Amino acid sequence: EVPRGVPLRVSGLRKEFGGITAVDGATFEVEEGSLTGLIGPNGAGKSTTFNCITGVHEPTDGTVQFRGEDITGARPHAIANRGLVRTFQIARELDEMTVLENMMLAPGGQRGESITRSVVPGLRSDVVEQETDLREEAWETLEFFEIDHLADEYAGNLSGGQRKLLELARALMTEPDMMLLDEPFAGVNPTLEEKLLDRIHDLREQEGLTFLLVEHDMDLIMENCEHVIVMHQGRVLDEGPPEAIKENEEVIEAYLGG
Ligand code: ADP
Ligand code: MG
Numbered sequence: 001e002v003p004r005g006v007p008l009r010v011s012g013l014r015k016e017f018g019g020i021t022a023v024d025g026a027t028f029e030v031e032e033g034s035l036t037g038l039i040g041p042n043g044a045g046k047s048t049t050f051n052c053i054t055g056v057h058e059p060t061d062g063t064v065q066f067r068g069e070d071i072t073g074a075r076p077h078a079i080a081n082r083g084l085v086r087t088f089q090i091a092r093e094l095d096e097m098t099v100l101e102n103m104m105l106a107p108g109g110q111r112g113e114s115i116t117r118s119v120v121p122g123l124r125s126d127v128v129e130q131e132t133d134l135r136e137e138a139w140e141t142l143e144f145f146e147i148d149h150l151a152d153e154y155a156g157n158l159s160g161g162q163r164k165l166l167e168l169a170r171a172l173m174t175e176p177d178m179m180l181l182d183e184p185f186a187g188v189n190p191t192l193e194e195k196l197l198d199r200i201h202d203l204r205e206q207e208g209l210t211f212l213l214v215e216h217d218m219d220l221i222m223e224n225c226e227h228v229i230v231m232h233q234g235r236v237l238d239e240g241p242p243e244a245i246k247e248n249e250e251v252i253e254a255y256l257g258g
Contacts (some may be wrong), residue, residue, distance in 0.1 A: 007067050010027060010064055013026040015060050031210070034204075034226055035211045036213065037227070039231070044231040054180060083174075090155055099151050150162060165192065
């Protein structure tokens, strides 16, 4: 077996909010092309960990490395430009834009930036060309998620599940190498959930994308992830293949004990 790379390394990550220690020295790695699950009871520090990795919060201590480079404390758009993205809930302002417009405005990506840069006199044809590329990419991505029929619908009119698909589609517009998904199935019906999972597996297999997934449904995690990291009280309590995690008494207790 060919050893895989490790795009993401989190070492001794700490995050304090006033007197609260949300993340308390978390250390873990994520293998290239894997679908890794990050689980743990409410308040374990999963979302804060994601926020520290993606530059939303500045860590109090510790380091985050992405593809061998230290990205600790970098700005979210700089991290996204390196190919590490998370999904964001669609902001209220974007409800009044169509699905296609939302896709074309997808934040953080190199494409978006190159378009802004090229908006200078004398480069009109470049702009038009790039916009055409962007539009094509947006359509292809909408087709991939089977929401292309909603392209002209206002984002505000989408169902909860369709919104989740759009959030994922938007994040993909930045052409990431790795995606962090924080409870992407919340409020999604089983049919859409299945579709979303299929797309995630497709992206891993066809594009080699790496996924780190926070999800509270243990069965979903155990069935879909090849590696599982368990957080409890801001630390990594255990990690390993799902079969091993399922057997760990401490893990079971952390859940039942809250
Ligand atoms: P999880 O996603 O695992 O449920 P969080 O990372 O959201 O956990 O929260 C971990 C702890 O940090 C909780 O006690 C939470 O109340 C606290 N926390 C998270 N974000 C903030 C914040 N912005 N300010 C203060 N406390 C926060
Ligand atoms: Mg959370």
